[in-house]
Amino acid sequence: MSVNELDTFPKLLIHNAEHRPNVDAMREKDLGIWQTWTWRQVYKEVEALAGGLKALGLQRGDRVAVIGDNRPQLYWSVAAVQAMGAIPVPLYQDSVGDEMQYVLHHAEVRFAVVENQEQVDKVLDIKSQVPSLETMVYDDPRGLRNYPEPFLHELTGVQEKGRAYARENSDFFAREAALGQGPDLSIIVYTSGTTGRPKGVMLSYDNLIETGKLAVKFDNITEKDETLAYLPMAWVGDHFITYGESLISGFCFNCPESPETVMTDLREIGPTYFFAPPRIWENLITNVMVRMENASRLKQIMFQHFMKVSRKVGVRLLEGKSVSLFERLHYALGNVLVYGPLRNVLGFSRIRLAYTAGEALGPDIFDFFRALGINLKQLYGQTECSVYLCLQKDNDVRPDTVGPPAEGVEVRLDENGEVLFRSPGVFMGYYKNEEATRETKTEDGWVHSGDAGMFTEDGHLRIIDRAKDVGRLNGGTLFSPKFVENKLKFHPHIKEAVAFGHQRDYVTAFINIDFEALSNWAERRNISFTGYMDLAGREEVYQLIREEVEAVNRDLSEDPEMASIQIHRFLILHKELDPDDGEITRTRKVRRRIIAERYEPLISALYGGDERVDVDVRVTYEDGSTGQLRSTLSISDASTYQQLSKAG
Numbered sequence: 001m002s003v004n005e006l007d008t009f010p011k012l013l014i015h016n017a018e019h020r021p022n023v024d025a026m027r028e029k030d031l032g033i034w035q036t037w038t039w040r041q042v043y044k045e046v047e048a049l050a051g052g053l054k055a056l057g058l059q060r061g062d063r064v065a066v067i068g069d070n071r072p073q074l075y076w077s078v079a080a081v082q083a084m085g086a087i088p089v090p091l092y093q094d095s096v097g098d099e100m101q102y103v104l105h106h107a108e109v110r111f112a113v114v115e116n117q118e119q120v121d122k123v124l125d126i127k128s129q130v131p132s133l134e135t136m137v138y139d140d141p142r143g144l145r146n147y148p149e150p151f152l153h154e155l156t157g158v159q160e161k162g163r164a165y166a167r168e169n170s171d172f173f174a175r176e177a178a179l180g181q182g183p184d185l186s187i188i189v190y191t192s193g194t195t196g197r198p199k200g201v202m203l204s205y206d207n208l209i210e211t212g213k214l215a216v217k218f219d220n221i222t223e224k225d226e227t228l229a230y231l232p233m234a235w236v237g238d239h240f241i242t243y244g245e246s247l248i249s250g251f252c253f254n255c256p257e258s259p260e261t262v263m264t265d266l267r268e269i270g271p272t273y274f275f276a277p278p279r280i281w282e283n284l285i286t287n288v289m290v291r292m293e294n295a296s297r298l299k300q301i302m303f304q305h306f307m308k309v310s311r312k313v314g315v316r317l318l319e320g321k322s323v324s325l326f327e328r329l330h331y332a333l334g335n336v337l338v339y340g341p342l343r344n345v346l347g348f349s350r351i352r353l354a355y356t357a358g359e360a361l362g363p364d365i366f367d368f369f370r371a372l373g374i375n376l377k378q379l380y381g382q383t384e385c386s387v388y389l390c391l392q393k394d395n396d397v398r399p400d401t402v403g404p405p406a407e408g409v410e411v412r413l414d415e416n417g418e419v420l421f422r423s424p425g426v427f428m429g430y431y432k433n434e435e436a437t438r439e440t441k442t443e444d445g446w447v448h449s450g451d452a453g454m455f456t457e458d459g460h461l462r463i464i465d466r467a468k469d470v471g472r473l474n475g476g477t478l479f480s481p482k483f484v485e486n487k488l489k490f491h492p493h494i495k496e497a498v499a500f501g502h503q504r505d506y507v508t509a510f511i512n513i514d515f516e517a518l519s520n521w522a523e524r525r526n527i528s529f530t531g532y533m534d535l536a537g538r539e540e541v542y543q544l545i546r547e548e549v550e551a552v553n554r555d556l557s558e559d560p561e562m563a564s565i566q567i568h569r570f571l572i573l574h575k576e577l578d579p580d581d582g583e584i585t586r587t588r589k590v591r592r593r594i595i596a597e598r599y600e601p602l603i604s605a606l607y608g609g610d611e612r613v614d615v616d617v618r619v620t621y622e623d624g625s626t627g628q629l630r631s632t633l634s635i636s637d638a639s640t641y642q643q644l645s646k647a648g
Contacts, residue, residue: 007182008205010083012247014177015044020250023223028263029257037072039250045072047173049155050080053111053160054172056135056153060085060179061187063107067091067100067123068115070229070255073139073155075243077113078233082186083177085110089188089200090234092586093119094579096620099198099586101126103190107200107431108132113155116140120152182206188431189236190384192585200431207386211425212244214407218391219273219353223250226350227273230255230262235587237357240387263287266347274351277358279588281365281376282489285348289492290517291345293524306334307371314339314371319395320572339372348374355379357388358587360463362486363399370397378402380463384440384447385409386425390461401460411461412446418467419449429454448601469592471502477564479507481592484565487555491548492517496577498590499567500603506568508606510599511545512576518544533574533603533631545572549638557641566640569606571613574631580620602633613637 006012016025021040030130037045058064064081066088068074080089089107091100093115093157102121106110110132112123120138127133138144139155166172186205190198229242242253251273256265266274269606292303313331316323323331331339334429343349354369354376361378369376380402381388390412392403405411409423429437441447452467464470465480473479481499484507488497496512515532518541522529529535553566577583582594596603605613616630 005381006139007209008082008177008180008184009186009209009244009247010079010173010177012209013039013043013046013079014174015084016247016250023250024252025246025250026075026253026255027269028072028255029261029268034254034268043071045159046076046079046083047166048159048162049073049076049168049478050083050173050176051165052158052160053080053086053137054084054164054176055161055165056111056137056158058084058111059085062086062110063089064341065089065091065104065107065109065112065114065121065123066095066233067095067112068139068233069189069259070231070238070242070559071115071139071626072231072255074113074115074233077137078187078243079157081111081113082180083173085176085179085184087185087188089190090200090232090239090510091190092232092234095122096580097122101129102197104133107188109538111135111137113137113141113647117143120144124149126212132357139437146410156157169191180205185428189237189239190234191383192587192589196449197530199433199436201383202431203236203383203386203425204428207425207427208240208244209248210242210408211386211388211423212248212460214424215388215391215541216245216249218406221245221249221251221273221353223252225249225251225352227251227253227271228256228262228266228269229253230259231277232586236387237275237277241273263347267345268347270347270350272350272352273355274348276354276356277587278356278361278486278489279359281356281361281369282495285365285490286492286495286514286517288342288346290520293521303338306338307368310336310339310371310373311367314373315367318370318373318375319397335373343372343374348372351375353377357381359466359589360482360486361399362490364487364490366399375620380461381425382449384427384449385421385423386427388425389421389423389449398460401456401462404459404461413453416467417451417454417464419461419463420446420497421449422446440633445540449627470623473501473507473564473622474503474505475564478561479565483562484509484552484556484567485590488567489554491551493521493544494548496584496590498577498586498592498595500596500606504607507565508603509549509567509570510595510602511549511570511572513541513545513572514575532576533629536572536574537631537634539634542634544562545570546636546638551639553640557643560643561604567638568640569635569637571602571606571633571635574615574633575617575619575629578620605635 016039022038025039025042026037066077081088100612135151135507137153137155137158141154182205188200190200231238246253254269256262313327339490343608357379377392377397379388380390387408390402391406411421451465452470454462465482471479479501484499485497488494495514498510501507549567556562558568579586614632619629620626
């Protein structure tokens, strides 16, 4: 099979099994031990599963739900489904019943492949509302022995059926895979639904493979690279990198033992290639700051000193720029004493390439990791373009831009500053939603991104915010809530923030504390508390958060264009914003409209001069039950500062 004929993922799998049969393809940590599959072994597992699904009645064009954590068996399922001409539809494993029912029903799913009893139970609870669903396959049999439903099948049993099928039809896999073509529908990925119901984005093999090849070439990704598969399989970024780029380049990806062991497993593997949304980078920096708070005074002084050195020298060294011999030696000493050990603790001992995307990452956080010698870059894109539009070159990385348009991508701004694009990755359309497709995609192939942006003089794209979220204060100052929120989230005790200011006289904010970081802080000061709500309401915590808000204000005051968007008042929410309550998406994006409606009395109190406000909201617990959560929240004023000249 020639390279030009490798136009689907099943064909790429066959190619890898033939041309790199003994190269490691996947690993999974199970009971503390890493299990490895070569490309030849993966092919045999996928072939067996494909045959079993076909024996159960899977037909070309069927939609197949895939639900669970990152498991080799679920990635095999995606490949097996595609090889048989069916369409995988990955769902977020932490979806509640209503969310899951909507996607399964909308996609008219016939088969579901799930990880374990938890997912089986969730699907069974809503199966009566999904008439198209006929068959469910599960990987982990624990707790499922006595389930009587005849449509339930254990994955290993399905594979046994498949091996028997393969013995009778020796070339069925290659024959079925050969029927697939590049323009065919490869997968349906549902958006996070920040403004309403999720939309099913249809991506072809051409979309994903053409963009994947360009990305692999751009960053020189090879079979010698390794990555960690820990992000939701329902997110297009995981499908593109973990599944797509590994099939294109032949590298090995590693599945952690559980979501709770990701950081431990990251340190053990030490990937060369790592992708994380901003919340992960924010969590990492919080962990670093917490560790330093607990460190000895000598280590704190050493850390602070060498971080100053790294901010001055580290990025220049990373980008191959000139530094003096003294600076180089000073940084080398810091690498032995601070940077190297810190990279090891984070799991980045072998890191060659790291990306962030999905939301804007605060420039302070971005610069922190690059100063450590981590080649962290930003990419910009969305599901509708098969992940990326802009990529940053290794020697031209800036925290305030997302780089120039990538090879083969066209980007322009309309009269309102909205980013429009055309590329090989432009999606086929929204599944069963022609109206939304027409609203988003023009007849000549341009796609409305929904983002507001601007170009620098040398062609780098700068994303301001979601176009619908950019507003103005009453005084006329442009206001981007995400910019303010990112500034706040740089501080280790602030996990999430929601800023308000459009058509207001000044900016205010809701704050979610980082419970882990603040618990550590409180315990070291002998501050007792009973839980999240109690800790969030403590006066000592308000004083700490006030200091961090005012630090943001001082930083904003140094920029003439930002001095007017300093935060005047804030409150600390009594609960974390939660996807189960619809306040954020499964990818942790804030649903501003829902928050504005649900917490309108709190916003009114922020702007009404109140010192306290009562709140009573319905919450959803992990088991799906609901209840009322009542509290009285304090509202705090924050000092603002006159516009300052930034120190040079």
